[in-house]
Amino acid sequence: MSGTELLSDQGLRIDGRKPNELRRIRCSLGIFAQADGSAYLEQGNTKVLAAVYGPHEIRGSKSKALHDKAFVNCQYSTATFSMGERKRRPRGDRKSTEMSTHLEETFAAAIRTELYPRSQIDIFVEVLQADGGNYTTCVNAAMMALVDAGVPLKDTVVSCTASLVKDVPLVDVNHVEQSGGSPELVVSILPHSGEIVYMSLTQRFHIDHLSKVLDTAIKGCKDIGVILKEIMKGHLTKLDTSLQAS
């Protein structure tokens, strides 16, 4: 796919969005009864399920226990039917392990782990349909699940992707734009302070463009943060009214 098709002359992208437009976000919280917190998040065509268990006693090897904080354990799994070609191993391959590590690091920075020494918080993320921005949707879904579980957070974590096509920065890239050879910058920030918790870049572009693309990604994160906050408020007021009714 060449650059001309990714961004048309009228300034519209392949799916008809403008360069600074996000994909439609739909979210639903508290879908699993078993887990402490759960969320289902859709960003465009990327669909992710997240479940949170925590904090509880460390299962398995006690050697992982940290004496002063909780240990965050993440598992990133992509369903075998999530991509165009059937994926043989949903988890355990190198890319999934790398993603799990990045998720752990992102949330270890956001969760107030010092409140629960020697315990473990589990976050399970399952990608049901992958259409670009898998990591970002996972972070956003897991964050909603953490809020649903009531785990104390320093600040919410929001994540967004950005790209650069023909010197125009695009926000929230999908799979076609990502595999078309354009670079993808993934950023996770704490929206209130604007500090970056995780950042990664694939493909390449000139260093002079970095500032522009980073700004676009951070703005995208803040916009997503606003949307997710509205959803959270809606869910909590609904919960509140149903509790008051019963």
Add this chain to the structure above:
Amino acid sequence: MKETPLSICEKQCVVQAVKEGQRIDGRSLSEQRKPCITFGTEWGCCQVLLGNTRVMAQVSCSIQVPKSSRANEGMLFINVEMSTMAAEHFEAGRLGQQGIEVNRLVERCIKDSRCVDLESLCILVEEQAWEVRVDIHVLNHEGNLIDAATLAALGALCHFKRPDVTLDGREVIVHQLDERDPVPLTILHYPLTLSFALFDQGKIYALDPTNLEERSADGKLVLGLNAYRELCTLQISGDGVFIRKEAVLSCANVAASRAVEMVEMLKKCLAADAAERIKGKYDGLVSSVALEAERVTTQSQARTYFKAPAHNLEENADEESLPVPKIKLVKDQGIVTLQTRSDASSSESDTEMDPLPPVPVVKKRVYEEIDIGNDSEEESVMLITNELT
């Protein structure tokens, strides 16, 4: 084995020093350890020494069926091996979390940035293509494995030459290395990584951290750049790291200028290796070991040079075999030379040298120049071995 725990006072010392702009090994915050690149005798073997971190990469190739989604391209596969030899907490065989991080970053920097032209590796579309495999072995871990691994992989890919292939209709003929010269890979650009250790909530960053600095840091920022100041990869990792956008941009600028210098240095090393191969003498990785020996020895002034002439030499004159000339050692201003005399006469004439009787042609090892670090009291030290095959 578990990693030796980092004591709090060690960690506080490193953090405090970095806050004052100093580092334990005396470097400045944006100074890198000088990388030392050596190439092996085989094509595609490269060893990088970054301080005490030692990483070796070897490239090999084989013909495989190309992927169905990219039928006109060859394949590049990068594999990192970390054994307990490098550090006590590395598991033999299985890559731990750190190993997977190194593997993915090298892959993203070299493979995803498409620095090797894969289309030129295709032989027959949808049927046969070259699969180039880079195996990176971490030999010693003293911090900053990612930079050393990427540099070694890139050096090995630039050094590697694959066998030449001709197509005869639909038949593929792979030429042997002595039939036709091997063909180098097409490298489109030279991406390298530069790692920064982040301290004090991302406000202070130290380039090329040692193991101690890595463990004491809040997080790590890895930037992949090529000589054209293009960012190939970028990653911030570490639990509990917060960094501001301005810090990322200033790190990127520091790294960009450093990357240009490193690419220049890599190209110079490649050119030097090519020149040595043309001359016919290349020691391969032995030269890097010799470097170590130079550093260890203290009496480098008392160096004794041997210039052994290309004759059939034996330590003890053996009467019944060939008429071996008597050997005399002459030490002249610290240079010991061997002078041979064909007859066993006792005249001590140093300058006389009669022509030797014809010696039957035997395969022998010829020592052009033997360097011996002399730390013994004896003036004449003889070290000649001869292989008669």
